[in-house]
Amino acid sequence: MLHEIIPARWRHRLMYAGMGLLVSWHTLAMVVAPSPDSDVTDAARTLLNPYLTLFRLDNGWGFFAPTVGRGSQFRYVVEDAAGKKHTFIPAEKLNRFHPTSIWVRDRYIAVMEKPRAYAAAAAAALCRDHADLSPVTITLLELKQKDFFPVHRLEGKQPLDPEFVNVNIIRTAPCSAK
Structure with a gap:
C-alpha cells in the first residue's frame, strides 16, 4: 500500500535519508559517550542514554585522555661463549599487519606478567633460537616506561631512551650446551 502512495524515486530518497540519519545518530553517540563532562555533553547524554545503554556504548574509551598510558617492552640479552652481550628487541622485528x-x-x-609460569620456557626457546651465537646465558628484561611529555619529544628524545625507563630483570637463565 505504501508503494502505491509514495513514488519509487521518493522511496529511495527517504530510504537514504533514513540511513544517513541513523549513521549520524550513531556517530554522535560514539563521540558524546567518551567525551569529558560539560553542560553540552551532559545534555546530549540525557538524550542519547537509552541508545548508549542498549548498545553498551556508555563507557569511557579514553579518546580524550590527557596523557598517554605508560607501557612496557620486552627485551632479552644473549651472552655468548666469548662473553659478548647481544641485545634483542622482538617488537622491532614484528610486522604489525601480520596476525602472528x-x-x-x-x-x-x-x-x-607471569614470569614464574613462562620465563623458563621462554629462555629455553630463545637459547635454541640463538644457538648460532653459542649462548651461555639469556637475560629476560622488561622495560617499564616512566612519564614522557611532549617537551621531551621536542628535545629530540624518545619514550624508550634510558632516562625514561626502569629496567626490570625478569630472569637470567643458563643455556645448556647442545
Missing part, C-alpha cells in the same frame, strides 16, 4: 605479531606480542606480555 599478535601471538608473539602476547607471548612476551605473558612472560612479563
Whole structure:
C-alpha cells in the first residue's frame, strides 16, 4: 500500500535519508559517550542514554585522555661463549599487519606478567633460537616506561631512551650446551 502512495524515486530518497540519519545518530553517540563532562555533553547524554545503554556504548574509551598510558617492552640479552652481550628487541622485528605479531606480542606480555609460569620456557626457546651465537646465558628484561611529555619529544628524545625507563630483570637463565 505504501508503494502505491509514495513514488519509487521518493522511496529511495527517504530510504537514504533514513540511513544517513541513523549513521549520524550513531556517530554522535560514539563521540558524546567518551567525551569529558560539560553542560553540552551532559545534555546530549540525557538524550542519547537509552541508545548508549542498549548498545553498551556508555563507557569511557579514553579518546580524550590527557596523557598517554605508560607501557612496557620486552627485551632479552644473549651472552655468548666469548662473553659478548647481544641485545634483542622482538617488537622491532614484528610486522604489525601480520596476525602472528599478535601471538608473539602476547607471548612476551605473558612472560612479563607471569614470569614464574613462562620465563623458563621462554629462555629455553630463545637459547635454541640463538644457538648460532653459542649462548651461555639469556637475560629476560622488561622495560617499564616512566612519564614522557611532549617537551621531551621536542628535545629530540624518545619514550624508550634510558632516562625514561626502569629496567626490570625478569630472569637470567643458563643455556645448556647442545
